[in-house]
Amino acid sequence: MLLGIQEVNEMAYQHTNSRGQAYWLHKRVGKGGATLFFFSKDSSESIDLPEAFNVVENPRTGLPLVKKK
Numbered sequence: 001m002l003l004g005i006q007e008v009n010e011m012a013y014q015h016t017n018s019r020g021q022a023y024w025l026h027k028r029v030g031k032g033g034a035t036l037f038f039f040s041k042d043s044s045e046s047i048d049l050p051e052a053f054n055v056v057e058n059p060r061t062g063l064p065l066v067k068k069k
Contacts, residue, residue: 012046037066039066
């Protein structure tokens with residue numbers, strides 16, 4: 001972090017929802033070996049969106065969700 005500017009991975013997927021809030025995509029391996037995708041307001045260690053998935057937004061909460069195409 002330099003002068004209050006956070007470095008962002010160039011390959012990271014960022015989604016700005018209808019309320020103007022920015023979220024970055026992350027993943028982790030859950031119990032049983034399943035890959036879990038989730039969005040966070042933290043840009044560190046974010047990833048690019050895999051080709052087999054797209055992003056939709058929950059109309060009630062404004063939270064982005066990852067779904068298979």
